[in-house]
Amino acid sequence: MASIGSDAAKCAVLGAQQLTDCLSRVNESQLDALGEAILSADRIFVTGAGRSLLALRAIAMRFMHLGLTAYVVGDVTTPAFGPNDLLIAGSGSGTTGSVVRVAEKAKKLGGKVACFTIKATSTLGQLSDLVVEIPAFTTKENYEGMEKPVLAGGSEFEQSILLLGDALVNPLGERLSIPTDEAFRLHANLE
Numbered sequence: 600m601a602s603i604g605s606d607a608a609k610c611a612v613l614g615a616q617q618l619t620d621c622l623s624r625v626n627e628s629q630l631d632a633l634g635e636a637i638l639s640a641d642r643i644f645v646t647g648a649g650r651s652l653l654a655l656r657a658i659a660m661r662f663m664h665l666g667l668t669a670y671v672v673g674d675v676t677t678p679a680f681g682p683n684d685l686l687i688a689g690s691g692s693g694t695t696g697s698v699v700r701v702a703e704k705a706k707k708l709g710g711k712v713a714c715f716t717i718k719a720t721s722t723l724g725q726l727s728d729l730v731v732e733i734p735a736f737t738t739k740e741n742y743e744g745m746e747k748p749v750l751a752g753g754s755e756f757e758q759s760i761l762l763l764g765d766a767l768v769n770p771l772g773e774r775l776s777i778p779t780d781e782a783f784r785l786h787a788n789l790e
Contacts, residue, residue: 640685646672647689658764682709693721
């Protein structure tokens with residue numbers, strides 16, 4: 600019998616390979632549109648649920664490191680959303696009730712909505728101004744033609760959000776003339 604560590608290491612390698620395959624199928628023009636929306640927004644707000652929200656929180660932190668104004672919906676210091684703001688929402692199914700409600704409110708307030716989702720035709724996808732469709736598998740719903748990954752649940756989707764968000768940092772930094780090695784000047788220093 601293999602050890603837990605050996606099995607975990609093999610699972611991690613196979614999971615990384617499957618994640619690479621998933622990310623290689625993301626539409627670059629959708630990422631271009633998201634990057635332009637980020638650069639043209641006054642402020643960026645992120646929302647999601649569960650692990651998708653955790654990935655989006657990390658992305659908001661990276662945006663802050665670049666000097667962009669970024670907030671997490673629901674935090675006590677998050678200000679009012681306005682017409683020149685961008686909401687980035689994440690929901691694999693695109694039907695998560697709390698996420699859809701926040702996106703609907705952002706639209707009513709005149710802002711722009713972008714989303715990460717598996718299904719562009721979902722409720723969230725249809726009400727968003729721009730969609731980054733991630734061809735990932737989740738155990739919550741059987742997506743036709745998708746191979747079940749070795750990683751549990753919606754890990755492939757959630758980790759894709761995190762990697763795509765981190766990957767946007769370099770080109771955004773270039774456009775903002777902020778080298779990524781200087782971006783951490785805004786990193787928390789009360790640690």
